[in-house]
Amino acid sequence: MDYASQLESPKWHKRRDEILARDKHKCRMCGKGKSIWTKHNDKFYNLGIDHSCSEITTDDIFTTKFSTIEFKSLIHSNRIEILRINQESETYVAVSDNGILGVMDSNTANALKSGLEPSKVEWNLVRHKSGMLYFLVNLKDADLSKVKAKTAYLTETPLFLNVHHKHYIIQHKAWEYDDEDLITLCNECHAKVHQSIGAPVYSDKNGFVKEIPLTPCLRCGGTGYFPEYKHVEHGICFRCRGARFEELIQYMPNLDKAPKEDLPF
Incomplete structure (x- = not known):
């Protein structure tokens, strides 16, 4: 299942709602809610x-x-x-x-x-x-x-709430992260975090975790989607199509079918 499909999954919607409720529907950085x-x-x-x-x-x-x-x-x-x-x-x-x-x-x-x-x-x-x-x-x-x-x-620049992954593990689905790995951010703070800090990417094979040097999408900053545009193709980033990283764009929308020897993890 590619990342775009994961973001449309009822499992992710449920997990997202849990984190939003935990954070009282407020950005954990600026304290604001959605417009x-x-x-x-x-x-x-x-x-x-x-x-x-x-x-x-x-x-x-x-x-x-x-x-x-x-x-x-x-x-x-x-x-x-x-x-x-x-x-x-x-x-x-x-x-x-x-x-x-x-x-x-x-x-x-x-x-x-x-x-x-x-x-x-x-x-x-x-x-x-x-x-x-x-x-x-x-x-x-x-x-x-x-x-x-x-x-x-x-x-003129409405705020929307995102659930930010503090890091990514290639083998994990969007909803398969612990509570402490997820945080509510408004779209403005979310963009700032991805631009200044980013989100480390890891590969977990047989319990061995290593960081992978991937470049966040130049359009979405590595989020893979824009919730404020969910009425257009469900908000999936039109540049990376949900791949999130420049190195993976060429394999979209069939990342799951890409030759494993070609992938950087």
């Missing part, structure tokens, strides 16, 4: 790193349905709007009286709700469909100083 696409204007927004809600100001508030944000006018009504998405780790939140736009994790949102006195909270179930619960909460006297959130800002 969010808005149906409203067909643009991408990046979410910054955690900081206090009191530091956030904007003219928009938003609700979200899965990965789609729908913008609506700012209403000065001194309330917080919480949209909870089934099976999602993030809870989107907006406080309209202060023009606050941000993202909280579910634990923070629940802690905020439970910490409010009943007399200061007016719960109204507005909508319940597709596994979503949407509430309006009166926060006239709520203290948001300890609530962590993230700003959203327009970007």
Whole structure:
């Protein structure tokens, strides 16, 4: 199975999801998550790193349905709007009286709700469909100083999350690596790592491991794919076709059938 096929395998998707969940869907280098696409204007927004809600100001508030944000006018009504998405780790939140736009994790949102006195909270179930619960909460006297959130800002270079292999072992499938060998990186940090550090390549024959001098693909830097272009041939790098290394490109897409004596490992 070539690397391109491995990246489309349900086994890799499962392993990738495990690592993303472990790393809380954040880049381990810069702390950012993936960009969010808005149906409203067909643009991408990046979410910054955690900081206090009191530091956030904007003219928009938003609700979200899965990965789609729908913008609506700012209403000065001194309330917080919480949209909870089934099976999602993030809870989107907006406080309209202060023009606050941000993202909280579910634990923070629940802690905020439970910490409010009943007399200061007016719960109204507005909508319940597709596994979503949407509430309006009166926060006239709520203290948001300890609530962590993230700003959203327009970007022409959206972020996507990759699972980076710290090294490669030729005989291993993409999902056959230990947890400590895999790490979540955004596409920008991922490219920087491959350009500056790279990922050593090893051959493991009968328990004997040796490093192989291979040159990362000049286009993808050795990742083999671009998840942001998964709608085009599943995001597989058009230069190396998933081979990842310059020395192996000539054998693609049938690397498994290449004469062993011709391969550098």
